[in-house]
Amino acid sequence: MPELPEVEVVRRGLERWASGRAITDVEVRHPRAVRRHTAGAADFAARLRGHRFGPARRRGKYLWLPLDDPGVCVLAHLGMSGQLLIQPAGAPDERHLRIRVTFADPAGGELRFVDQRTFGGLSLHRELVVPDSGALPDVIAHIARDPLDPLFDERAFHTALRRRRTTVKRALLDQSLISGVGNIYADEALWRARLHYERPTASLTRPRTTELLGHIRDVMNAALAAGGTSFDSLYVNVNGESGYFERSLDAYGREDEPCRRCGTPMRRRPWMNRSSYYCPRCQPPPRPRRTVPVAPGKAGTRNVSRRPGK
Ligand SMILES: [Zn+2]
Numbered sequence: 514m515p516e517l518p519e520v521e522v523v524r525r526g527l528e529r530w531a532s533g534r535a536i537t538d539v540e541v542r543h544p545r546a547v548r549r550h551t552a553g554a555a556d557f558a559a560r561l562r563g564h565r566f567g568p569a570r571r572r573g574k575y576l577w578l579p580l581d582d583p584g585v586c587v588l589a590h591l592g593m594s595g596q597l598l599i600q601p602a603g604a605p606d607e608r609h610l611r612i613r614v615t616f617a618d619p620a621g622g623e624l625r626f627v628d629q630r631t632f633g634g635l636s637l638h639r640e641l642v643v644p645d646s647g648a649l650p651d652v653i654a655h656i657a658r659d660p661l662d663p664l665f666d667e668r669a670f671h672t673a674l675r676r677r678r679t680t681v682k683r684a685l686l687d688q689s690l691i692s693g694v695g696n697i698y699a700d701e702a703l704w705r706a707r708l709h710y711e712r713p714t715a716s717l718t719r720p721r722t723t724e725l726l727g728h729i730r731d732v733m734n735a736a737l738a739a740g741g742t743s744f745d746s747l748y749v750n751v752n753g754e755s756g757y758f759e760r761s762l763d764a765y766g767r768e769d770e771p772c773r774r775c776g777t778p779m780r781r782r783p784w785m786n787r788s789s790y791y792c793p794r795c796q797p798p799p800r801p802r803r804t805v806p807v808a809p810g811k812a813g814t815r816n817v818s819r820r821p822g823k
Contacts, residue, residue, distance in 0.1 A: 514592050515694035516735035518573050523589075523597055526782045527569035527578060527682040529598040531624050535565045546611035546626060549590065560637055561587070561614070570648070573659045573692025577641055577650050586640040588650045589626075595633025598625045601637035640791040648821060659693035660729050674714040681717065681725075682710035682789065694729060698736075700790045704764035708796040709796045710789045716799070735761065766791045 515523075539561045541547050542556035550557045560582070567579035570586075579586040589597060598607070599687035602619040612626040612635055626635055638650040647664070649656065658665045673690055674681075684690055685699045694702070703710055705728040706721075717725070739761065763773050772792035781788050 515574065516695040516698055516736075517571075517574055517661070518733050520571055520576050520693075521592070521661070521737055523591070524569045524571045524576055526599070527566075527576070527597060527624075530621065531566050531578065531614075532568050533565060534621065536561050536563065536614055537617050538562060538613075538615040540613040540615075541611070543611045543631060545631040546628060546634040547636065549588075549634055557635070557637060561584070572649060572653065572656050572662075573655065573688060574695070575653050575692075577638075578638075578643060578647075582623070584640055586638055586650055588636050588638050588652065590633045590636070592628065592630065592633030594630045595628040597624065598627055599623070600625055623815075655663065655690050656692045657690055661693070661733060662728055665691075667726060668724065670726070671717070671719050674717055674722060677714050679714050680710065681708055681712045681714055682784070684714050685729075693733075696734050696787050697762070698729065700730045700764040701762060702793060704790075705732065706784065707795045709798050710784065710791060712799050764792070766790065 539558035541558060544554055547554050547557045549621050553692065561580070565579060565581040566587075570579065571817060575588065576591070577586045585800050589595070593595075594609075599622040601622050602615070606613075607625065607627045609627050609629045609631075610625055611628050611631065611663065614624040616623060628632075628634070638652055640648050641651050641654055642648050643654050646654070648656065650690060670691060674684055677690075679687075685694045685702070686696070700710070702725060706725045708721075708725065754755045767779045767790055769778050771777065772779055775792065775794050777792055777794040778791050779790055781790050
């Protein structure tokens with residue numbers, strides 16, 4: 514799955530090559546690619562024809578193009594292997610070409626959705642203005658702002674973290690708290706912040722949260738910078754599956770390799786049907802809560818760390 518930086522690279526490509534352009538035709542070559550558009554392929558094409566794409570938008574890993582038809586937008590699902598490409602008009606079709614969008618000015622190429630595994634696709638949605646959250650396609654109206662969003666509310670995020678009885682990596686992957694942080698970037702940011710993935714969020718101080726968010730932004734910006742070299746070519750996308758950023762990862766995928774900070778072999782642990790990579794020395798697991806009997810002869814324990822004055 515492409516993560517936020519990869520999706521942002523695609524967004525910038527669309528912004529440059531598709532936004533503002535008038536659509537003359539849409540050819541749906543595989544019905545699966547528009548299956549999320551329940552009115553069907555013919556309706557999808559008819560509602561795009563004659564319209565113009567507005568500025569490309571992104572929230573977390575979601576990407577959409579508003580139309581000049583007010584309140585209507587095209588949401589792109591990249592899935593596992595989806596790519597959005599700008600190709601010169603008349604260039605040979607890709608083997609897995611699913612949707613072709615032809616523009617009124619063919620000199621700028623045509624937009625193609627190519628998807629080998631057809632888990633992705635395009636669909637039309639209403640774009641809603643959600644209070645405190647901005648304009649969003651209706652189906653993703655619950656998705657929180659991402660850490661690269663200038664309007665991301667750090668204070669509210671910290672308060673929400675402290676309130677949740679959860680662990681830090683689970684919280685980072687909760688799209689209703691913070692969007693766009695996937696498994697890879699969570700492991701990278703936690704390694705940089707020297708935080709174990711099972712650390713309870715209730716134990717994070719405000720400076721710790723600020724530091725963690727700073728690392729998340731740094732990791733994402735580094736990935737964006739690495740992908741930035743192809744912006745000027747006519748080739749819009751990348752499918753984030755393997756990615757240009759892989760060789761500079763510090764934690765993810767580095768089981769048994771030495772920690773780049775202390776040399777200790779990195780570990781991998783199964784985590785929610787995925788894996789967590791961490792350094793056992795730099796990111797020690799949270800200590801189990803110490804308990805002591807409340808009073809002799811009485812059942813029950815008391816949590817020492819919560820004792821007033823501690
Ligand atoms: Zn280490």
